[in-house]
Amino acid sequence: MSGRLTVIGLGPGDARWLTAEAHAALATAEAIYGYGAYLDRVPVLPGQMRHPSDNRDEQARGAAALGHAANGAHVAVVSGGDPGVFAMAAAVCAEIEAGPPAWRELNVAIVPGITAMLAVAARVGAPLGHDFCALSLSDNLKPWELIEHRLKAAASAGFVIAIYNPVSRARPWQLGAAFDCVGRLLSGSTPVIFGRAIGRMGEHVEVTTLGAAKSSAADMATLVIVGSADTRIVAREGRAPLVYTPRAAAMVHA
Amino acid sequence: MSGRLTVIGLGPGDARWLTAEAHAALATAEAIYGYGAYLDRVPVLPGQMRHPSDNRDEQARGAAALGHAANGAHVAVVSGGDPGVFAMAAAVCAEIEAGPPAWRELNVAIVPGITAMLAVAARVGAPLGHDFCALSLSDNLKPWELIEHRLKAAASAGFVIAIYNPVSRARPWQLGAAFDCVGRLLSGSTPVIFGRAIGRMGEHVEVTTLGAAKSSAADMATLVIVGSADTRIVAREGRAPLVYTPRAAAMVHA
Numbered sequence: 001m002s003g004r005l006t007v008i009g010l011g012p013g014d015a016r017w018l019t020a021e022a023h024a025a026l027a028t029a030e031a032i033y034g035y036g037a038y039l040d041r042v043p044v045l046p047g048q049m050r051h052p053s054d055n056r057d058e059q060a061r062g063a064a065a066l067g068h069a070a071n072g073a074h075v076a077v078v079s080g081g082d083p084g085v086f087a088m089a090a091a092v093c094a095e096i097e098a099g100p101p102a103w104r105e106l107n108v109a110i111v112p113g114i115t116a117m118l119a120v121a122a123r124v125g126a127p128l129g130h131d132f133c134a135l136s137l138s139d140n141l142k143p144w145e146l147i148e149h150r151l152k153a154a155a156s157a158g159f160v161i162a163i164y165n166p167v168s169r170a171r172p173w174q175l176g177a178a179f180d181c182v183g184r185l186l187s188g189s190t191p192v193i194f195g196r197a198i199g200r201m202g203e204h205v206e207v208t209t210l211g212a213a214k215s216s217a218a219d220m221a222t223l224v225i226v227g228s229a230d231t232r233i234v235a236r237e238g239r240a241p242l243v244y245t246p247r248a249a250a251m252v253h254a
Numbered sequence: 255m256s257g258r259l260t261v262i263g264l265g266p267g268d269a270r271w272l273t274a275e276a277h278a279a280l281a282t283a284e285a286i287y288g289y290g291a292y293l294d295r296v297p298v299l300p301g302q303m304r305h306p307s308d309n310r311d312e313q314a315r316g317a318a319a320l321g322h323a324a325n326g327a328h329v330a331v332v333s334g335g336d337p338g339v340f341a342m343a344a345a346v347c348a349e350i351e352a353g354p355p356a357w358r359e360l361n362v363a364i365v366p367g368i369t370a371m372l373a374v375a376a377r378v379g380a381p382l383g384h385d386f387c388a389l390s391l392s393d394n395l396k397p398w399e400l401i402e403h404r405l406k407a408a409a410s411a412g413f414v415i416a417i418y419n420p421v422s423r424a425r426p427w428q429l430g431a432a433f434d435c436v437g438r439l440l441s442g443s444t445p446v447i448f449g450r451a452i453g454r455m456g457e458h459v460e461v462t463t464l465g466a467a468k469s470s471a472a473d474m475a476t477l478v479i480v481g482s483a484d485t486r487i488v489a490r491e492g493r494a495p496l497v498y499t500p501r502a503a504a505m506v507h508a
Contacts, residue, residue, distance in 0.1 A: 015274060016274050016275035017273050017275060017366070018273065018274060019273055021270040021271060082368075082376075084372060085382055085383075086501070089375075089379065089383060089498070090383025090384070090498050090501050092380075093379045093496050096488060096496060097486065097496075104488070104489075104490040104493070105490070105492070110375075110376035110377070112271070112368050112372040112373050112375070112376040113372075114273065114336075118338060118339070118366040118367075119366050121338040121343075121364075122364035122366040123364075125343065126364070129340070129341075129343060129347070131390060131404055132387065133385065133387035133388070133413055134382075134386055136385060141501050141502035146412070146504075149411055150411045150412065150413065153408070153410065153413075154387070154408075154413075156407065157403055157404045158404065232347075232351065234350060234358070236359070239358070242351075244351075246344060246348055247345060247348070248396060249400060250396070250397075250400075
């Protein structure tokens with residue numbers, strides 16, 4: 001079987017954050033599948049087929065790409081950020097597990113990318129400089145009770161928390177509930193960062209505190225980082241503050 | 255003040271994983287500071303000064319680079335992987351906070367990179383496809399008691415765990431103790447991945463289970479991923495297995 005499927009991370013923003021490997025993989029694919037807004041970031045090549053789909057069709061998109069590759073083509077699936085973090089790589093693996101035996105014979109490769117939390121962290125300093133976790137706030141695919149359980153576990157153990165998918169039109173209250181949840185365990189002075197559309201049109205970064213954070217500051221394009229008791233804000237005259245979590249930690253504070 | 259400090263992520267391996275932004279930042283720096291092995295990955299440019307230092311001198315290296323930049327130069331500090339994850343960005347921020355006021359006036363930028371866990375995950379599928387945490391196992395900068403507390407919190411809440419700095423010559427027993435610790439909370443069939451020197455000479459990937467994992471399989475160049483109760487191994491005839499964590503989760507299993 002000569003078919004090949006490559007799942008490619010585009011990074012969170014413009015072409016600056018593409019790796020050389022991602023560039024090369026995009027250039028050799030015969031067909032590219034992806035959410036329309038991600039496909040729009042990829043330069044059009046003559047003869048290369050493009051299959052845009054809706055944002056919420058991950059499993060169907062993965063299956064379509066696998067079926068195409070199983071016909072002997074070199075197919076790419078593009079993902080914003082890193083394909084392995086709340087993105088297409090898991091959807092493709094799940095389709096391979098559930099699909100026809102031929103899909104397990106395919107040459108499948110994942111090309112890593114800069115995931116949103118790394119780009120947001122880089123904009124403000126080093127809030128992920130020590131132990132941290134990444135958590136999706138979407139309760140479409142898991143119960144809210146489990147999300148609260150994980151938020152509590154992470155906050156009380158002193159992990160910095162990167163929150164993916166903080167809000168959507170159908171999920172308006174979850175981020176406020178998450179702030180309330182960790183606010184019972186962390187001081188109101190704990191740094192909070194809102195990073196919106198980093199590296200893209202409309203980029204906006206806000207550094208605030210848990211006591212002052214408003215969930216209305218986030219939209220679907222926002223990644224939120226909630227610090228730990230160790231995370232510090234360094235004020236700088238005439239410059240944006242730096243936010244970082246020191247490499248050393250003393251004890252659990254919560 | 256015209257001085258500038260850029261902290262640049264080189265990614266975990268060879269030049270394939272450099273971003274375009276990192277390439278450009280390396281090309282314009284007048285001087286580059288870094289651990290010798292990372293500096294060796296950066297092509298030499300005429301007129302560009304190079305300041306290699308020992309692996310464990312992060313704070314001193316940050317201070318030296320800041321002092322140099324405060325003299326008006328454009329200085330770069332290189333970091334393996336992403337500079338914001340257990341690396342140089344936090345050291346630089348800490349030096350800025352503790353250093354002379356002039357250092358707060360500097361133009362400081364962080365260039366994100368592919369961090370090791372993303373590269374290891376990409377090699378095997380999508381083990382970080384749902385909620386996960388990243389934890390350094392080094393007890394040089396925090397007490398072992400805190401590390402165990404965080405391991406337990408993460409494992410019982412169902413986070414996949416990426417373990418950085420699993421072992422060193424001075425820290426030979428910690429990874430075995432970590433496996434014992436999470437082994438009391440997770441089934442012996444939980445997938446474990448050892449990813450060594452990913453993207454470099456001597457790359458080696460091993461997929462095993464918590465019941466069979468031997469801490470001797472890891473060295474200083476290894477990143478270890480311990481799955482959650484949801485993480486799955488997909489066997490493939492004639493190919494390495496895929497490991498992934500589904501995008502949906504039911505409840506806490508532990």
